[in-house]
């Protein structure tokens with residue numbers, strides 16, 4: 088899909104339809120194909136309906152924004168009149184509504200919707216130029232204090248340059264936010280740079296991708312072997328590899344991928360030497376780091392080296408042990424008596440080793456007693472060092488010796504439930520500011536004596552470095568995780584690499600205790616782990632059932648099970664459907680739609696709000712998709728929609744959805760609804776670190792591409808009381824026998840084993856998520 092060439096007026100006579108985007112109906116990422124409905128404002132064609140369905144190869148557009156579409160009408164047999172879009176542009180505010188929206192946007196501090204309306208009512212649709220020509224014009228606007236009027240005038244003046252740039256940028260279909268970022272990066276140079284070297288945006292504007300720059304470059308007829316194009320392509324390939332979990336790419340592989348990306352058109356291909364020259368150039372400019380035959384994004388280079396440095400720093404320290412073996416035996420005996428249980432041999436070893444180690448890893452499958460050991464370590468440390476484990480016994484100037492943390496909010500909450508001690512997410516522990524900076528670091532380290540981090544398999548290399556650099560040298564650290572689960576969503580496989588490096592003590596718990604209480608779920612997990620899973624492992628038990636189903640029956644079956652459970656009074660948050668894929672016919676989106684239709688149907692008593700292809704309704708179970716520390720909600724948190732407000736019902740004048748996360752309410756204005764989705768069914772990846780009483784796991788052939796041992800193992804170990812797998816036994820058995828062969832490029836193990844302990848200096852404090 089082409090967008091209009093800058094400053095071109097050649098489209099004046101072309102047939103067009105101007106309108107406001109009412110709703111994105113469909114978008115297919117791979118085909119880049121979209122269908123949307125618009126409210127028609129104006130057209131030079133013979134069409135006088137108020138709304139119209141448009142379709143074509145364009146990116147998802149923003150609802151509520153005005154666009155001009157060039158194309159042609161088609162009469163579809165089934166759907167009637169539609170508009171096939173060939174080209175489109177965004178239309179800058181020229182209407183009253185548009186101006187009000189602009190003046191009340193974040194650009195102008197202190198001007199709300201009501202004030203903006205008064206200004207436009209008073210000064211008309213030319214309000215901006217009227218004000219800029221004569222500041223005094225604002226005096227005539229009722230109830231606008233002088234101070235606010237002055238502020239608005241100053242801001243408008245300041246944005247005059249921005250205005251100019253924005254008007255032109257809007258012709259490329261950029262939204263207000265992106266245009267603003269481009270202006271901030273290049274100021275008055277913005278338009279020249281876009282026309283002469285748009286690839287610079289990839290380096291300087293967060294969220295601006297290579298393909299977008301390429302589209303603009305094509306309009307400007309820039310040469311396909313433009314040096315910045317090659318550099319931007321290399322950066323793009325590295326960013327993409329990071330999304331696949333790699334920390335670096337071998338230089339050769341990086342060049343091959345850049346070659347594939349750039350040399351796919353008809354133009355003469357760019358020589359390999361030219362490509363490698365630009366990689367060297369990128370290294371000189373410090374946009375990448377080249378280490379031997381590896382290329383890294385800077386943030387990941389500093390993360391890997393920084394983490395190694397801090398790990399070595401901690402390992403060099405001795406632990407002060409003041410108790411004797413006899414003291415320890417006595418204390419453990421007391422705890423066993425108090426708890427009316429006795430530790431298994433490996434559990435005892437784990438407690439002893441952890442107390443004597445600066446840093447230790449504790450691993451084990453479900454029910455092997457990891458939590459029991461964590462509690463044992465805390466209890467024995469407290470008794471041996473004569474400190475209390477009750478936080479309320481500490482004065483405000485005293486430091487509580489135990490720090491408990493986990494990568495997700497739900498995992499942290501579970502830690503608190505099982506230990507009775509305060510626990511938090513790693514992000515919160517480190518005082519994350521929501522971008523790339525943390526309050527806690529080597530200059531302002533954590534305070535306490537013992538740090539215990541659960542679900543460590545979920546921690547990526549970047550977060551691991553942020554955590555470790557904040558650990559003071561006199562703190563003891565226990566990392567707990569299950570090495571058979573999925574690796575972190577972010578880059579690296581820190582837990583696996585730490586274990587493989589053999590550089591720090593670790594204890595693996597193997598004896599299953601919960602199985603003794605007769606859990607089939609745990610048995611199945613261990614069968615998968617030990618590669619002994621067979622038809623026999625799938626026989627029905629009180630806590631497990633495998634219901635065979637055809638793909639075509641699946642949605643109905645899963646929905647029925649959920650519905651029956653709800654009718655029995657089971658709370659939705661106790662029950663979770665988990666699936667591996669989003670977009671197939673039986674994927675997460677379709678399952679959510681179907682379950683919502685039955686469990687929380689449209690009703691006069693319940694408000695709903697349409698957002699893109701979703702309908703959010705009061706009572707819906709939803710999941711947070713990004714970290715939002717300012718509101719205390721994090722990626723993966725699950726909540727319930729408790730209210731929906733219309734624009735006219737609140738001071739902000741926008742539609743809002745209120746979600747309750749276990750007692751904490753978060754308000755989402757409509758524009759932020761991208762941050763949540765329905766959570767009747769969630770992805771297995773997102774369920775890491777969470778547990779549910781009942782898990783329903785559809786497994787069918789069409790998921791085959793994703794079905795792997797560690798994925799299925801992670802899914803089934805999320806269930807505490809009951810597990811229902813629906814679908815195809817063979818697909819399941821084949822899945823658990825398929826190991827993940829996608830090894831991640833990481834150098835952590837080798838670096839941990841090497842002698843070098845130098846700390847790299849990361850000047851820029853970049854986060855890899857800046858690129859995601």
Ligand SMILES: Nc1ncnc2c1ncn2[C@@H]1O[C@H](COP(=O)(O)OP(=O)(O)OP(=O)(O)O)[C@@H](O)[C@H]1O
Pocket residue numbers: 428429430431434451452453454455456457458459460600601
């Ligand atoms: N030595 C023991 N003697 C008796 N029961 C034990 C022992 N160790 C653990 N258990 C019991 O086994 C069950 C599982 O233990 P625990 O919760 O500590 O394991 P876990 O590895 O943390 O499991 P998960 O990862 O599934 O939460 C608990 O009910 C616990 O009380």
